[in-house]
Amino acid sequence: MKEIILLKQGEMVLKGLNRRGFEDKLMGNAKRRLKKYGSWRVYTRQSATYVEPLEDTCDFEGAWQAMQKLFGVAGLSRAKACEKDKDAIVACAKAYLADQLRAAKSFKVESKRADKSFPMTSIQLSQYVGSRLHQAFPHLKVDVHTPELTVYVEIRDYEAYVHAAPQEGAGGLPVGMGGRALSLLSGGIDSPVASWMIAKRGVIVDMIHFESYPYTSLEAREKVLDLARLLVPYTGKTCVHIVSFTKIQEQLRRACPEELFTILMRRFMMRIACRVAEENGIQALVTGESVGQVASQTLEAMACTNAVCTIPVLRPVVGMDKEEIVSISRKIGTFETSILPFEDCCTVFTPKHPRTRPKLEELLEAEQALDIQAMVDEAVGTIQRVILEL
């Protein structure tokens, strides 16, 4: 009999009246991701979402991997379908969970009946299946309080399902429930992690990248697009806006004090990002800044970059140590790409002694020499958009 995937909903089960909207979004996102793995049926009953292959040719492994990256899912398990008959259920559990039953020291069986016409109560069924499994695997102790292995049996409308405890899912909320943000994506370790964290909270994340071609290479751009591609299985469809930043950097270098260069440059990034957000109905920016990590990430510097922003700036890694950020980037699979040695636009003109505690007045004074509006307009005019989909 066929195998299916069971998704256990996360935090969204707390959503009360809104919950239906969250469930529908989760199912829609799941269906979109399953498309390339064949034809599937997706439905929700009692806060569990069922993912069933409709053809033998479905790529079950591919779907299983994809569902592990679906935000809104707290846990997921593979379940085996069998006939709605007590002995068929025992036989299915023995075969399907053999390795786990052999490895565990203690177990229990938990049954659920959606089909109330099934001739045994849940308790009777659990006892029956439990005693038969115990006979087959006599080393197992029955432990109803803290078993190492719980065997789940579900009696549904047309068939029964057997599965073991779920493994951890991606967590968070379904993407699309939390509005839209624009993430400033560099080629580093932090910003992909920051983008992932905000998408995890149900926000659609588009990206913006500033490049200094020809000071930075086409490979550097490709690296950033690769990072964005690695995030797509989590974020779903995203648009990467690529801004040519070279001219602004050259103008800043010509007209402004060197020690303020980094912070002035960051203010331009924020201005341009706010403009792109405004033009695309986006409600917040995201950066990978962490307090104290580098000169431009002091509280004073953040105040100076925030001062040009017209929408909220989300900094999900702001309180994290580098090691903590690295550990997430390894988990989500962006680390190896992030550490590839390509230059970033920020490293092209790094001042020898960047000011760590810039004062807003000095920056405003330095910016007097510039036609800010024209510089932003021109940079926005250079934008190339790359749409990335699953």
Ligand code: ATP
């Ligand atoms: P990251 O690891 O994300 O590159 P970082 O530690 O190198 O961060 P900075 O270079 O100071 O720190 O950048 C801080 C934040 O500014 C980044 O996390 C990112 O959100 C944004 N940023 C920096 N450079 C760029 C760029 N070239 N394009 C888009 N955003 C950028």
Ligand code: MG
């Ligand atoms: Mg960087």
